[in-house]
Amino acid sequence: MMTKQVQAVIFDWAGTVVDFGSFAPTTIFVEAFRREYDFEISLAEARVPMGLGKWDHIKAVGELPEVAARWQDRFGRAMNTEDIDKIYHTFMPLQVAKVAEHANLIPGTLDVVAALRAQNIRIGSCSGYPRVVMNELLPAAAARGFEPDCVVATDDLAAGGRPGPFMALQNVINLGAGDVACCVKVDDSVPGIEEGHHAGMWTVALLLSGNEAGLTEAEYLNASEAQLNSAREKARNAFQHCRAHYQIDTIANLPAVILDINQRLVAGERP
Known part of the structure; x- marks a missing residue:
């Protein structure tokens, strides 16, 4: 044997x-939230769900208690699937453009x-x-x-x-x-x-x-x-x-x- x-x-x-x-994915998550909704997340918050697929990652960031509370205060509602889709579609071209730099x-x-x-x-x-x-x-x-x-x-x-x-x-x-x-x-x-x-x-x-x-x-x-x-x-x-x-x-x-x-x-x- x-x-x-x-x-x-x-x-x-x-x-x-x-x-x-x-840093390639985390910095782009921050940028995508900012560009699509003028909404700030920290690099530390962007890091929390790392390892998930990127759509799921955005969803998980939005479910972080601190992020969810700020989102509710800002928009008067919870983040929904349409929001996640919009952020993801902003994220993807940025990630494609930047990933080779990292x-x-x-x-x-x-x-x-x-x-x-x-x-x-x-x-x-x-x-x-x-x-x-x-x-x-x-x-x-x-x-x-x-x-x-x-x-x-x-x-x-x-x-x-x-x-x-x-x-x-x-x-x-x-x-x-x-x-x-x-x-x-x-x-x-x-x-x-x-x-x-x-x-x-x-x-x-x-x-x-x-x-x-x-x-x-x-x-x-x-x-x-x-x-x-x-x-x-x-x-x-x-x-x-x-x-x-x-x-x-x-x-x-x-x-x-x-x-x-x-x-x-x-x-x-x-x-």
């Missing part, structure tokens, strides 16, 4: 392999991917971005050296996106991975970690490169250890209820996790 080892790693995109701090790879991405490929591990990916946005991001990332074996966008599947398992499982099918217990989901958002759990995979939450810490790459590189610890704690608090199997700072720390998962698989463990 062949020893079970990790067969595939499925990465999220923004905040995981590109766009340190996940395609710089997170430090360590190329080295980690090369190390995974050297172990015959397939490289999957999925995103809360719809396909029209991914079509802009993919060539920009490829120009920087990142080309995964599989890409699934949030609107590719009729079954839907996160926190359901569907995009992760489509990666399993496309990559030909024989056992979900030999697959790893790496993400910087709570819905992305839940996606991995629902798909039966090992899950790895990223604390410092993504949405929950909200640091720019420069802030990360120049931060003191105390500042990094504070950012880690903020992210851990956000992730505490989704119980990721592993929590690491950035993708650069992933090789040690893969080694540990391989040892656990040999011992007969499953996620």
